[in-house]
Amino acid sequence: MARVCSIRGSRVRSGGKINRSGLAKKKGGIGRHVTKVVKRKVAPNLQSKRIWVPELNRWVRLTLSAKAIKTINKNGAYVTLKDAGLV
Numbered sequence: 001m002a003r004v005c006s007i008r009g010s011r012v013r014s015g016g017k018i019n020r021s022g023l024a025k026k027k028g029g030i031g032r033h034v035t036k037v038v039k040r041k042v043a044p045n046l047q048s049k050r051i052w053v054p055e056l057n058r059w060v061r062l063t064l065s066a067k068a069i070k071t072i073n074k075n076g077a078y079v080t081l082k083d084a085g086l087v
Contacts, residue, residue, distance in 0.1 A: 003046060007068040007084045010044040053077045056087065 004011045019036040023029025045066040050059050055078040064072070072080045081087040 005065040
């Protein structure tokens with residue numbers, strides 16, 4: 001299963017974590033210095049959900065991000081799925 005939201009298309013992104021050492025200047029140190037930059041992956045909060053769509057009179061199984069679930073709660077299942085091109 002691909003780690004992609006069915007509605008929003010949210011997927012795993014790459015990012016960077018910056019490691020710093022030292023005491024900040026405003027705290028009396030000589031400043032913070034970058035010691036290492038590491039690549040990392042930022043994954044969306046994906047859930048596998050079964051949603052009842054009354055207009056279709058059936059269940060639909062989707063992989064959704066948490067934000068997409070909130071969108072479905074707000075706008076309704078049928079309207080959201082229609083906008084995403086899944087119905």
